[in-house]
Amino acid sequence: MTVTVTIVPRRPVFPFTAIVGQEEMKLSLLLNVIDPKIGGVMIMGDRGTGKSTTIRALADLLPEIDVVVDDPFNSHPTDSDLMSDAIKEAVARGEDIPKGTKKVPMVDLPLGATEDRVCGTIDIEKALAEGVKAFEPGLLAKANRGILYVDEVNLLDDHLVDVLLDSAASGWNTVEREGISIRHPARFVLVGSGNPEEGELRPQLLDRFGMHAEIRTVKDPTLRVDIVEQRSQFDQNPEGFLQKHLEEQEVLQKKLVAAQTLLPSVSIDYDLRVQISQVCAELDVDGLRGDIVTNRAAKALTALEGRTEVEVSDIGRVIVLCLRHRLRKDPLESIDSGYKVGKVFRDIFGFDLNQDGAAA
Template identity: 70%
Template sequence: MIINHQNSHLIFPFTAIVGQEEMKLSLILNVIDPKIGGVVIMGDRGTGKSTTVRALIDLLPEITVVSDDPFNSDPQDIDNMSYFVHEKIKKNESISTSKKKISMINLPLGATEDRICGTIDLEKALTEGIKAFEPGLLANANRGILYIDEVNLLDDHLVDILLDAAASGWNTVEREGISINHPARFILIGSGNPEEGELRPQLLDRFGLHAKIGTVKDPEIRVHIVGQRAEFDESPLLFRKKYEKKQKQLADSILYARDNLDKVKINLDLKKNISKVCSELKIDGLRGDIVINRTAKALTCFEKRTQVTSNDIFRVIFLCLRHRLKKDPFETIDSGKQVYEAFKKIFN
């Protein structure tokens, strides 16, 4: 399912969402730098996980695509074009381009591997000598967002496929010796309720960020949220009009950050301290180090600054490391105390 931007007037505005700052920041930073690696959002039922993710589509910038390409290829990025576009270039055919909003693809829990990856029409390929490929959700999600609600209930095999594609940026489909591959660079967003089961640590580690959300306890805020929802349900267009200015300001800030991310610098001492924290916490591999660097730079650029500070790192390090900590299998994900103590020790 592709969420249609023409029906965005029915979607709750992102800037109207009260609280859940951790989740909102994680989503924004991933849109600014998709190489952060996505986010898994875990929390109680009814805490606005799906509402917030779907509200994100209003803020997504436009991208340039090859008009008739089902893979949303970037006409300026030769290394990541689909075979469809490469064939046109070889034949010296003209390539038309168009602008479109970044797509958000919703992956249903019952989706099969063929629906996700796409299928090869073997009979057509053998009889007509062409690679007849029916694109799947990964093709639709290229250069966009792939959202899985209740990701912890999705079959581990399918989650592995999604994470492999997200990490490599390519999807490969093979059948009877015939192979097709196409670009599949997307932001993977998963949400779920931890009471229904956690993701395996190996899968959790593959998500760039981990956002924890909980039920709002303050009665006044709860009343405010209920009132907002009632107001939106009664008149979505009128409610959205109240937030038009804030929505545009936030969308402009995201676009600015995407365009200026390469101007942000992080000095060597901060990089060393990041790696020292990861080492102190016995984080496996280097993914934690890389994600902290990227996320801190995205935050810095979002706030229209060019130099990462230790405070920027402090604000994102919990999102980057809490799901990578070694823990007792009977414990829940660390509340952040271990990360805080390591940060305080290394960064003084």
């Protein structure tokens, strides 16, 4: 049974393809959409550089997803891996599941959010009195199969950041109160942003983010004029501006869907994998997350380009984004961590990184 859902008119969102500059941020976000197992993106940079605008634009760009109507966890109607336990049980009993579609959810985590607001709460009194697991879903449930955006993540309580990272890595959220345990799917692309002037994340937490994009205020006067002009046009006539970029948006959307389909077929040569690990070892990167994420990101980029064999240039475009935040920092050292990654990459792969981060 397919149920028609009444769609409330949505506020126009600035189109992703119209965003000028900030290539690191845009590439990191696209790769995480293609392969959410990369582990999310940490975006650090100046205020007023379009971080929130870009993330909302990405969510708006993505195609609608199939969902079970009125399910608080955005369960998929046919894929058991993307169903909540309640929907799985209903399917097993042979019940008719109402199907519909909705835009990819994009959830903004407020800075003052409590753990109960994020994870959800269990009504203990109802559970004890009626013998039912009364669960009030939180933001992690709402973000399932979508994007969870945490602005000023460096100001968030470390424990809460840990909870978000654990859910993003495992794909599940578990809430336990007074011996009662409830879990639900929580697969989302975690995007954190912040201004380094307001404090850094602890290295243990920073390492858990798959990629790290640095963005700076555009200095080129011509580009700044372009950005102001684009924004003015959008504010004056949102529908006309969106129409002008509709074709580009549709092309990119199809490219993303094709990349998601192609990803399982993408392979990376053994010698290239060894060289990636050599870079990580040379940089003294703790653990193996750096190796794993660089391999995943290179494959996702290859799929985005419509190919099935990873090339050195693909690795060159992602390796700084995957490793710069995993290096041990010496407070007295003035060398940029991205420069260090690029230097070791050049020594091992025999290629230079150009200004865009690609192997030249």
